[in-house]
Amino acid sequence: xxxxxxxxxxxxxxxxxxxxxxxxxxxxxxxxxxxxxxxxxxxxxxxxxxxxxxxxxxxxxxxxxxxxxxxxxxxxxxxxxxxxxxxxxxxxxxxxxxxxxxxxxxxxxxxxxxxxxxxxxxxxxxxxxxxxxxxxxxxxxxxxxxxxxxxxxxxxxxxxxxxxxxxxxxxxxxxxxxxxxxxxxxxxxxxxxxxxxxxxxxxxxxxxxxxxxxxxxxxxxxxxxxxxxxxxxxxxxxxxxxxxxxxxxxxxxxxxxxxxxxxxxxxxxxxxxxxxxxxxxxxxxxxxxxxxxxxxxxxxxxxxxxxxxxxxxxxxxxxxxxxxxxxxxxxxxxxxxxxxxxxxxxxxxxxxxxxxxxxxxxxxxxxxxxxxxxxxxxxxxxxxxxxxxxxxxx
Numbered sequence: 085x086x087x088x089x090x091x092x093x094x095x096x097x098x099x100x101x102x103x104x105x106x107x108x109x110x111x112x113x114x115x116x117x118x119x120x121x122x123x124x125x126x127x128x129x130x131x132x133x134x135x136x137x138x139x140x141x142x143x144x145x146x147x148x149x150x151x152x153x154x155x156x157x158x159x160x161x162x163x164x165x166x167x168x169x170x171x172x173x174x175x176x177x178x179x180x181x182x183x184x185x186x187x188x189x190x191x192x193x194x195x196x197x198x199x200x201x202x203x204x205x206x207x208x209x210x211x212x213x214x215x216x217x218x219x220x221x222x223x224x225x226x227x228x229x230x231x232x233x234x235x236x237x238x239x240x241x242x243x244x245x246x247x248x249x250x251x252x253x254x255x256x257x258x259x260x261x262x263x264x265x266x267x268x269x270x271x272x273x274x275x276x277x278x279x280x281x282x283x284x285x286x287x288x289x290x291x292x293x294x295x296x297x298x299x300x301x302x303x304x305x306x307x308x309x310x311x312x313x314x315x316x317x318x319x320x321x322x323x324x325x326x327x328x329x330x331x332x333x334x335x336x337x338x339x340x341x342x343x344x345x346x347x348x349x350x351x352x353x354x355x356x357x358x359x360x361x362x363x364x365x366x367x368x369x370x371x372x373x374x375x376x377x378x379x380x381x382x383x384x385x386x387x388x389x390x391x392x393x394x395x396x397x398x399x400x401x402x403x404x405x406x407x408x409x410x411x412x413x414x415x416x417x418x419x420x421x422x423x424x425x426x427x428x429x430x431x432x433x434x435x436x437x438x439x440x441x442x443x444x445x446x447x448x449x450x451x452x453x454x455x456x457x458x459x460x461x462x463x464x465x466x467x468x469x470x471x472x473x474x475x476x477x478x
Contacts, residue, residue, distance in 0.1 A: 089177060089198040091121045092220060093167050094272050097205035100162040101145070101154065103368040105175070105200050106279050108227045115189065116182040116230060120283035121198050123165045124174035125156075125367035126377040131390040135160070136374075140399070143406045145369040154369075161368050169200045176377060176384075178283040178364070186230075186237055191286040195384050206264075206272030213271070228271055231278035238281075242312045242357040244337075247274055248323045253330075257281065258303055258344050258355040259315065261322060261334050280365045281356065287380065288362040292350070296383050297393040299372045299400055301361045302351035303344040310340070312357070343407070346372050346400040348393050375399055435464045443468065 091105030107119040129135045139155050146153040154161045167173050179192040202220060204212070212224045238245050244259025252267035254274065264273060284301070291298045309315070318336065321328045341354060346363075353361040364380070367373040378390045391399070425442065435446060435458070443464065450457055 087196065088172070089119060089121060089175070089196055091119065091167070091198050091200050092202045092204060092223065093169075093200055094204045094206060094209065094276050096269070097207060100158075100166065101368045102167045102200075102203065103165065104276070104280065104365050105167050105198060106227060106276070108223060108230055108279075110226065111181070114184050116186075116226075118180040118182060118230070118279065118282065120178040120180070120279055120365065121167070121175040122178070122283075122365055122367060122377070123167055124176050124195065124377070124381070125165055125374055126176075126381040127174055128160065128165065129156075129374060129378075131378055139371045139374055140402070143371045143403050146410075155371065156368060165368055167198070167200045169203050172197055172199055176381060178286055180282065180286050186233060188282075188286055188289070191290050193287070193290060193380055193384055195381060204272070206269035206276075207266055209272035209275065210268050224275075227275050227279070231275040234278040234282060235274060238356065239316075244312070244315060244319060244355050244357075246316070246320060246323075251323065253322065255319065256355075257301075257353070257361075258341065259319065260337055260355075261319060261330055263330060284362050284364050285356075285358060285360070287364040287376070288350075288358075288360040291362065291376075291380070292360055294383060296379055297348055297389065297391060297396045298362055298376045298379050299346040299396060299403075300348070300350050301344060301353060301363050301372075302347050303353045303355050303361075304342045304351055305354045306340060306342060308340065309354075315340070345404045345407075348396040348400060372399075372403055435460045438464075 089107065091107045093102045093105045095102055103123045103125070105121040107121070109117045111117050129139065135156065138157075142153075142155045145155045145161070156165070165173075167175075175196060175198050177192075177194040177196050177198070179194055180188060181190040183189050204220075209224055209228070212218045212221055213228060215221055218224075235245055235247070245255050247254045247270055249270050250267070252264040252270050254262050254264060254270065254277070256262055264270060288298075288300060290296075315337065318333060322330050322333055344353070344355070350360045352359055362376060363370055363373045364376050365373065367377045375391060375396070382389050425445070435443070438446065446461065450461065
């Protein structure tokens with residue numbers, strides 16, 4: 085049996101499908117030894133198996149306000165494959181040696197076993213950082229320092245990345261702003277995000293060096309996209325200008341950048357400003373990661389690769405198309421929900437008290453229905469117009 089590794093998981097407090105664990109140590113030469121351990125889903129789910137077909141049909145776990153729709157059956161996602169504390173689990177470990185300047189000196193990919201020492205929530209991290217007596221204080225402190233240094237380094241290299249502890253704001257891989265449900269989750273969230281980005285980047289480089297066909301994660305800009313510095317100023321405006329609306333900034337950046345997609349060739353990742361990137365750290369939740377696990381696992385064991393480059397291309401096209409269809413369905417649902425809200429405001433005569441965004445939807449709804457406008461709408465319109473004139477004159 086291979087050497088057993090140590091690790092901890094850090095997730096949202098509601099998470100039941102824990103597929104990644106971390107461990108960080110200082111090396112003798114002053115560098116860092118980083119371990120990102122991912123549950124060995126490919127051991128259970130092989131190419132063309134019934135579970136593989138199920139995962140491919142769903143492509144990812146879908147999350148909702150009050151729960152989720154898992155990619156894999158819950159007895160696998162939440163139980164057998166999840167890295168629960170005290171349970172011996174098979175993992176694929178991304179073993180990374182970092183130099184003092186945080187450059188990747190060496191990456192090893194190992195098929196091994198681990199036992200998680202603790203299941204932590206994002207919100208636990210701040211408390212542990214202030215408690216020197218906590219069992220994992222030193223580990224969390226080191227991981228937090230590393231994550232902050234990695235994020236700072238990525239920013240300095242042009243990545244669209246920042247976070248705001250006071251408001252619980254973070255950016256995702258593509259540079260889109262996200263507001264966490266709890267401000268106290270921010271440090272824990274950033275730790276996991278930065279270590280997962282590091283691991284995914286290392287796996288992409290490993291696949292290139294070893295000529296392993298995998299699904300790369302590509303993100304490209306549009307011809308009208310401004311310089312990176314101007315994009316960062318736009319993103320950071322939400323932290324320095326109170327009037328700036330997060331949703332507006334998110335929509336603006338969405339219009340400037342293409343959606344991230346999967347493919348068998350490297351096109352680069354604009355948001356991260358990386359030449360090569362992939363997804364490897366969430367095989368329970370994303371089919372792309374599972375496929376990459378199947379490829380990497382076979383390579384480690386000197387077995388024939390389950391997927392050819394042509395098959396990787398077909399899988400990429402399938403996932404990208406499914407994402408487009410899912411996004412379109414979600415957009416239509418949100419539009420209908422917004423119009424129902426607008427209709428309710430009209431029927432309850434609450435037009436004047438609505439937000440500017442809801443008032444715009446009410447206007448569109450009345451135009452679409454081609455009905456006579458209620459007097460309350462005209463009154464609200466006149467008041468808003470007068471308010472705008474007053475603001476301009478002042």
